[in-house]
Amino acid sequence: KAGVTQTPRYLIKTRGQQVTLSCSPISGHRSVSWYQQTPGQGLQFLFEYFSETQRNKGNFPGRFSGRQFSNSRSEMNVSTLELGDSALYLCASSPRTQETQYFGPGTRLLVL
């Protein structure tokens, strides 16, 4: 089975722009979670989707949003980018919620 894929792998944006990141889970996995990793804050939970429904959301401002499609692929969007949004964004999938998660390689976002 192919692993979790994320696109793009690297991205450079400027402040005020918006960005959309994509995640394709392992085939058959219906749960997708998103995480942000920064040197200062470490790994932080963004949101979790299961069967196209957002099940949980972390403590991030409304500029961070996401969605999941019927084929379980997920996207996350960050609007009005700030310098502090520079981070590695990781997505992980699992067959169902609260099961072992399989992580993608991440998208490294740099905001200038």
Place this chain on the structure above:
Amino acid sequence: KNEVEQSPQNLTAQEGEFITINCSYSVGISALHWLQQHPGGGIVSLFMLSSGKKKHGRLIATINIQEKHSSLHITASHPRDSAVYICAGPFVSKLTFGTGTRLQVTL
């Protein structure tokens, strides 16, 4: 205050040494995860455990639910074990991560 605390933050060991990384958490959880992150960012899930002990190759994870404590042991460490090891617990269904333990294994 982080609900998940790890120690030590940094660890250097010589090849062949037995290594222990500790994780303590402040509230009840349904399961605890151990993750490994190599330079470059890729994360691999090593264990998810809710009780007792699990073993995979040279890696052993234990958890004591009453004491809210888990340990990750690496036997016969090797330079390829050099990575950041992170524990995480689901608190109200949201994974909360420890700050990680950076392990460097030298020849």
